[in-house]
Amino acid sequence: MPITLSQRFDRDIMSLRIIATGGTFDKHYFPLDGSLGFGASVLPEALARARLTEPCEFQSLMAIDSLDMQDHHRQQILAACKSAPESRIVIVHGTDTMCDTAAVLASATLGKTIVLTGAMVPYAIAGSDAMFNLGSAITAASLSAPGVWIVMHAQVFAWNAVRKNRAAGIFERSD
Amino acid sequence: MPITLSQRFDRDIMSLRIIATGGTFDKHYFPLDGSLGFGASVLPEALARARLTEPCEFQSLMAIDSLDMQDHHRQQILAACKSAPESRIVIVHGTDTMCDTAAVLASATLGKTIVLTGAMVPYAIAGSDAMFNLGSAITAASLSAPGVWIVMHAQVFAWNAVRKNRAAGIFERSD
Amino acid sequence: MPITLSQRFDRDIMSLRIIATGGTFDKHYFPLDGSLGFGASVLPEALARARLTEPCEFQSLMAIDSLDMQDHHRQQILAACKSAPESRIVIVHGTDTMCDTAAVLASATLGKTIVLTGAMVPYAIAGSDAMFNLGSAITAASLSAPGVWIVMHAQVFAWNAVRKNRAAGIFERSD
Amino acid sequence: MPITLSQRFDRDIMSLRIIATGGTFDKHYFPLDGSLGFGASVLPEALARARLTEPCEFQSLMAIDSLDMQDHHRQQILAACKSAPESRIVIVHGTDTMCDTAAVLASATLGKTIVLTGAMVPYAIAGSDAMFNLGSAITAASLSAPGVWIVMHAQVFAWNAVRKNRAAGIFERSD
Numbered sequence: 001m002p003i004t005l006s007q008r009f010d011r012d013i014m015s016l017r018i019i020a021t022g023g024t025f026d027k028h029y030f031p032l033d034g035s036l037g038f039g040a041s042v043l044p045e046a047l048a049r050a051r052l053t054e055p056c057e058f059q060s061l062m063a064i065d066s067l068d069m070q071d072h073h074r075q076q077i078l079a080a081c082k083s084a085p086e087s088r089i090v091i092v093h094g095t096d097t098m099c100d101t102a103a104v105l106a107s108a109t110l111g112k113t114i115v116l117t118g119a120m121v122p123y124a125i126a127g128s129d130a131m132f133n134l135g136s137a138i139t140a141a142s143l144s145a146p147g148v149w150i151v152m153h154a155q156v157f158a159w160n161a162v163r164k165n166r167a168a169g170i171f172e173r174s175d
Numbered sequence: 176m177p178i179t180l181s182q183r184f185d186r187d188i189m190s191l192r193i194i195a196t197g198g199t200f201d202k203h204y205f206p207l208d209g210s211l212g213f214g215a216s217v218l219p220e221a222l223a224r225a226r227l228t229e230p231c232e233f234q235s236l237m238a239i240d241s242l243d244m245q246d247h248h249r250q251q252i253l254a255a256c257k258s259a260p261e262s263r264i265v266i267v268h269g270t271d272t273m274c275d276t277a278a279v280l281a282s283a284t285l286g287k288t289i290v291l292t293g294a295m296v297p298y299a300i301a302g303s304d305a306m307f308n309l310g311s312a313i314t315a316a317s318l319s320a321p322g323v324w325i326v327m328h329a330q331v332f333a334w335n336a337v338r339k340n341r342a343a344g345i346f347e348r349s350d
Numbered sequence: 351m352p353i354t355l356s357q358r359f360d361r362d363i364m365s366l367r368i369i370a371t372g373g374t375f376d377k378h379y380f381p382l383d384g385s386l387g388f389g390a391s392v393l394p395e396a397l398a399r400a401r402l403t404e405p406c407e408f409q410s411l412m413a414i415d416s417l418d419m420q421d422h423h424r425q426q427i428l429a430a431c432k433s434a435p436e437s438r439i440v441i442v443h444g445t446d447t448m449c450d451t452a453a454v455l456a457s458a459t460l461g462k463t464i465v466l467t468g469a470m471v472p473y474a475i476a477g478s479d480a481m482f483n484l485g486s487a488i489t490a491a492s493l494s495a496p497g498v499w500i501v502m503h504a505q506v507f508a509w510n511a512v513r514k515n516r517a518a519g520i521f522e523r524s525d
Numbered sequence: 526m527p528i529t530l531s532q533r534f535d536r537d538i539m540s541l542r543i544i545a546t547g548g549t550f551d552k553h554y555f556p557l558d559g560s561l562g563f564g565a566s567v568l569p570e571a572l573a574r575a576r577l578t579e580p581c582e583f584q585s586l587m588a589i590d591s592l593d594m595q596d597h598h599r600q601q602i603l604a605a606c607k608s609a610p611e612s613r614i615v616i617v618h619g620t621d622t623m624c625d626t627a628a629v630l631a632s633a634t635l636g637k638t639i640v641l642t643g644a645m646v647p648y649a650i651a652g653s654d655a656m657f658n659l660g661s662a663i664t665a666a667s668l669s670a671p672g673v674w675i676v677m678h679a680q681v682f683a684w685n686a687v688r689k690n691r692a693a694g695i696f697e698r699s700d
Contacts, residue, residue, distance in 0.1 A: 024559060031645040032694045034549060034561065050307045051295055051328045053345050120226055120556040126649045132225045135310030138329040143318045153226045154313040169557045170228050199384060206470040207519045209374060209386065295381040299476045344382045400657045401645055401678045403695050470576055482575045485660030488679040493668045503576045504663040520578050 016056040016141060017086040018043060021077060021101075022063040023094030025119035025130050038063035042123040043092060046134055056138075057086060066094025066101070066118075074104040081110055088113045088141040092134070095120065095164055095171075098150060102159035106148040115141045116159075117151045120169055129153070191231040191316060192261040193218060196252060196276075197238040198269030200294035200305050213238035217298040218267060221309055231313075232261060241269025241276070241293075249279045256285055263288045263316040267309070270295065270339055270346075273325060277334035281323040290316045291334075292326045295344055304328070366406040366491060367436040368393060371427060371451075372413040373444030375469035375480045388413035392473040393442060396484055406488075407436060416444025416451070416468075424454040431460055438463045438491040442484070445470065445514055445521075448500060452509035456498040465491045466509075467501045470519055479503070541581040541666060542611040543568060546602060546626075547588040548619030550644035550655045563588035567648040568617060571659055581663075582611060591619025591626070591643075599629040606635055613638045613666040617659070620645065620689055620696075623675060627684035631673040640666045641684075642676045645694055654678070 020026060020041040028039045041060045061080050064073060081089055093101060095118040102116055117137035123130035137151040148159035152171040163174040195201060195216040203214045216235045236255050239248060256264055268276060270293040277291055292312035298305035312326045323334040327346040338349040370376060370391040378389045391410045411430050414423060431439055443451060445468040452466055467487035473480035487501040498509035502521040513524040545551060545566040553564045566585045586605050589598060606614055618626060620643040627641055642662035648655035662676040673684035677696040688699040 024556075027559075029646055029650045031549075032692070034552075036559065036561070046307075049302050049304055051304050051345070053328055053330065053347070121554055124651045125554045126651075127224050129224055129226050129306075131304075131306040132221075132310035135307035135312075135329055136314040137310075139311040139314045139326065139331060140318065142329065143315065143331060151314065153228055154310055154317065155228065156314060156318060167557070170226070172228070199381075202384075204471055204475045206374075207517070209377075211384070211386070296379055300379045301474045301476075342382070396657075399652050399654055401654050401695070403678055403680065403697070477574050479574055479576050479656075481654075481656040482571075482660035485657035485662075485679055486664040487660075489661040489664045489676065489681060490668065492679065493665065493681060501664065503578055504660055504667065505578065506664060506668060520576070522578070 015086040016054065016088045016090070016138070017084045018047065018056055018058050018138075019077070019080055019084075019089060019091045020058070020060045020063070021066075021073075021091060021093050023066055023092060023098075023118045024122055025092050025094075025117075025133075026063060027122040028124055036122070042130075046123060046131060049131065050135065050138075052138075057084075059084075064094070066097040069094070069097055069101070071104075074101045077101055078104055078108055081105060081112065081114055082108070084112070086112070087146075089115070090134075090137045090141050091116045092137075093118050095152070096166070099159070099163060102148050102150055106159045111146050113141050113144050113146050113149070115144070115149045115151050190261040191229065191263045191265070191313070192259045193222065193231055193233050193313075194252070194255055194259075194264060194266045195233070195235045195238070196241075196248075196266060196268045198241055198267060198273075198293045199297055200267050200269075200292075200308075201238060202297040203299055211297070217305075221298060221306060224306065225310065225313070227313075232259075234259075239269070241272040244269070244272055244276070246279075249276045252276055253279055253283055256280060256287065256289060257283065259287070261287075262321075264290070265309075265312045265316050266291045267312075268293050270327070271341070274334070274338060277323050277325055281334045286321050288316050288319050288321050288324070290319065290324045290326050365436040366404065366438045366440070366488065367434045368397065368406055368408050368488075369427070369430055369434075369439060369441045370408070370410045370413070371416075371423075371441060371443045373416055373442060373448075373468045374472055375442050375444075375467075375483075376413060377472040378474055386472070392480075396473060396481060399481065400485065400488070402488075407434075409434075414444070416447040419444070419447055419451070421454075424451045427451055428454055428458055431455060431462065431464060432458070434462070436462070437496075439465070440484075440487045440491050441466045442487075443468050445502070446516070449509070449513060452498050452500055456509045461496050463491055463494050463496050463499070465494065465499045465501050540611040541579065541613045541615070541663065542609045543572065543581055543583050543663075544602070544605055544609075544614060544616045545583070545585045545588070546591075546598075546616060546618050548591055548617060548623075548643045549647055550617050550619075550642075550658075551588060552647040553649055561647070567655075571648060571656060574656065575660065575663075577663075582609075584609075589619070591622040594619070594622055594626070596629075599626045602626055603629055603633055606630060606637065606639060607633070609637070611637075612671075614640070615659075615662045615666050616641045617662075618643050620677070621691070624684070624688060627673050627675055631684045636671050638666050638669050638671050638674070640669065640674045640676050 027036045119130040121128040150157045161175040202211045294305040296303040325332045336350040377386045469480040471478040500507045511525040552561045644655040646653040675682045686700040
């Protein structure tokens with residue numbers, strides 16, 4: 001069962017950081033060449049739209065397609081999680097290598113609740129799942145134990161029990 | 176801590192029903208008279224957009240502003256929850272009297288996980304929190320113990336520990 | 351036939367003013383009480399989205415439902431048209447009494463091309479006709495002779511040959 | 526000056542065909558591979574949103590990026606214009622080679638009013654100019670003499686007096 005509200009330290013509830021690392025969620029359309037790429041993160045707008053009442057810190061760490069991530073990018077994300085004063089962190093990430101970053105974070109045993117999420121359709125495009133997944137992820141971060149979790153299409157997966165099924169465009173249990 | 180995935184029965188995870196009862200979430204604009212009111216529910220479209228992988232049953236029970244709800248409406252919602260085969264239910268509801276319906280459901284001690292959610296801005300209007308709250312609510316329903324919960328702006332409240340602050344347009348703890 | 355481009359004075363082409371007066375086009379949703387009303391005009395954002403290459407001056411004159419317009423409001427609009435240095439003006443206006451304002455403007459015989467337009471669905475609401483009508487109106491303003499015109503759903507009406515059919519939510523010829 | 530309404534034959538006003546040929550206007554996002562491409566045309570939805578009162582015929586002729594157009598594609602478009610019973614035609618087309626198709630159509634001297642338009646941002650993406658340009662184009666088609674015209678960002682260009690400035694993403698006079 002989830003930890004009831006009376007068991008949480010107030011400071012703990014309020015202790016949430018959202019880290020943007022790019023991914024489909026944050027892609028923009030560039031009219032001059034018709035490409036999809038990165039500009040300013042959409043997360044500030046998305047978070048304002050969510051009408052959050054608890055303070056949350058937003059950090060724009062990088063803006064990269066996760067297929068282009070190399071180990072140093074994942075180490076950067078790990079460093080940001082380590083140095084974050086917050087005990088609950090939501091990382092918006094490309095879906096293609098989300099599991100790889102999750103593994104790096106889990107191996108560090110940070111004792112924080114870290115949730116990775118993303119989107120299959122950019123926030124900026126009609127029919128996006130971005131806001132839905134963001135709501136899922138922030139809620140999962142408030143209810144889940146310390147550890148590393150992947151949250152997509154309303155499902156919460158332990159980091160080591162999930163894979164992306166690229167052909168179907170979904171995440172599924174791998175255990 | 177949340178129930179870990181290995182402790183859940185697979186059938187249990189898949190056992191989700193979404194019940195639409197109206198509220199701001201589902202309001203439409205009517206051009207001929209400039210009013211906001213109800214038409215077909217937006218939930219089927221919203222759920223498709225969420226790209227859910229687990230089956231969920233959608234039920235369009237009523238379409239009413241919760242300020243117009245009378246006891247018989249709440250009894251109808253209770254009856255729908257009782258007869259639902261699913262053990263996890265998300266009810267999309269107007270925010271103004273969501274706590275009143277929650278109290279009716281809780282008094283029946285159904286042994287199911289029931290989450291009520293809604294929106295401050297209709298799904299059909301720019302800047303809506305509808306998809307964010309729907310993602311929160313479905314995730315909370317999968318992680319929370321049997322009982323009645325209210326989920327708004329990513330926060331999960333026990334039914335008897337929350338009230339709507341109408342002046343601020345938020346839900347806050349009342350204990 | 352329209353005046354060919356080579357017959358226009360360059361300064362004339364560039365001489366466009368957009369005047370916001372309110373109307374459904376510019377209505378916003380207010381979450382605290384669920385009402386539709388006015389805030390900052392959407393026109394600057396709409397005009398940026400149109401990717402105009404010719405300079406156009408934007409003037410936020412008033413923000414009022416045209417059912418609430420009194421004669422002094424229409425006189426204000428007339429005064430703005432008179433004092434505008436531009437020879438082509440598009441006025442975004444509520445549809446309900448657009449014809450009344452058009453008559454006031456026409457009686458002044460300003461020698462400018464003045465186009466009134468609006469929307470049946472607010473710019474901020476899914477499925478809006480606002481951008482479509484704005485494009486129609488600006489184009490009609492560039493092609494039409496001096497006079498007062500009403501442009502809705504891609505049709506261009508002389509000010510004295512049109513009425514709003516409120517039951518059907520359309521504009522139709524009245525001659 | 527434009528042809529006044531009383532000078533038009535009623536049947537003539539109502540004689541409009543919209544031909545979809547693809548282009549950025551009609552591009553969709555494909556989540557499985559993150560690409561932009563073609564599916565069902567957005568034009569039926571866009572036209573419904575425009576709340577047109579005059580009948581217009583919609584024809585989905587092809588769905589192609591205009592950079593991929595070869596001469597046989599343009600001949601197909603010409604054939605469609607020739608066989609159309611309507612005297613006014615709006616062609617939704619990719620912006621990159623819109624001028625090339627315009628030249629092919631103009632050389633055939635069809636005696637119809639043909640307007641080509643498109644979008645710099647797909648209809649399906651936030652901030653699109655698609656609806657604005659569609660409104661412009663349909664209005665230009667109703668006001669312009671027989672001939673071939675290009676309408677983008679509210680400007681009406683004769684087919685032989687315009688080019689696309691690809692670096693700036695705009696259309697400008699070339700005479």
